[in-house]
Amino acid sequence: MSAFVVASLVLVLVVLAYVLRPVLKAHRLSGAAIFVSVLVMTGALYFAVGTPRALDPAQRRAPQTLDDAIAQLEAKLADEPGEIDGWRLLARAYTAQGRHAEARDALARAVTVAPDEPDLLADAAEARANADKEHRFDDKAVQMLRHALDKQPMHQRARWFLGIAHRQAGQPAEAAKTWEPLLAIVQPDVVATLRPQINAARADAGLPELAAPVAASAKGITVKVELAEALRDRVPAGATLFVIAREPGGPPIPVAAEKLPAAKLPLEVRLDDGDSLMPTKKFSDLAKAEITARLSASGDAMPKSGDLEATPVQTATDAKATVVLKIDRVRP
Secondary structure: OOHHHHHHHHHHHHHHHOOHHHHHHHHHHHHHHHHHHHHHHHHHHHHHHHOOOHHHHOOOOOOOOOHHHHHHHHHHHHOOOOOOHHHHHHHHHHHHHOOHHHHHHHHHHHHHHOOOOHHHHHHHHHHHHHHOOOOOOOOHHHHHHHHHHHOOOOOOOHHHHHHHHHHHHOOHHHHHHHHHHHHHOOOOHHHHHHHHHHHHHHHHHOOOOOOOOOHHHHHHHHEEEEEOOHHHHOOOOEEEEEEEEOOOOOOOOOOEEEEEEEOOOOOOEEEEEEHHHHHOOOOHHHOEEEEEEEEEOOOOOOOOOOOOEEOOEEOOOOOOOEEEEEEEEEEE
């Protein structure tokens, strides 16, 4: 049922974006309000009616207002409290009406159903902050964010919110430490905004500013990435190639990486200090590195099921011989 709900809502979004385009351009606030209302009402109608109850004419009453949609959705969730998408939709509707405490409670119910879903945990933590008079992340919200990062260490929103929570708690060093790994995975325009925030936190903690991006050093390795013949037909159009170096036996966060369009394989890249991602650890600081490559359909730095991967290879970081990686497996 969840897949049908998602597909239905996506269809609604596409249609609304086209139909409401003139309104959204001329009156952004009014257009956004209409957009949210219709979306919630459509979702509520599905959750409140569903199938096969939709075959009963007595059940086919479309909600006429946002309040009506919310009432129908609340009734449906009272009968079926395990519907995560329903709780999310209800929270979105409450938020649209400024009912932040009720949005917080709706997402808290969703977390009881799916306690290990990072996106949901980040949403629920944000809702708790929105419901607070001072917009502070309380202990429960921080617990949710930590759990999200336990499940997905580079979850961007969870890291950002946890850093804010540290700042609110007077822990600027922890805030900077939490945010710094994001510099490796966000877009350049976000880096331009994030770096000053990190440096402000470091300054408050009595720490020096982050060093400017490091230029390439003499110490580095050449990596040749090949693609197994059996997987050539499985490379999606517009795929992105990630060539990644990690500390052997260390944390999953890359020490260095290159992101390239996967137009033609094989290809060669060089990994050195110019590709270092962490200000506190450069590629040249490692004696050995674990090197791997991944083809991503989404272009996301986080690995996903269905990505094409190479078996990792360990090498000295000053190796003269080219390191050969063969992308020969599909990530489960």
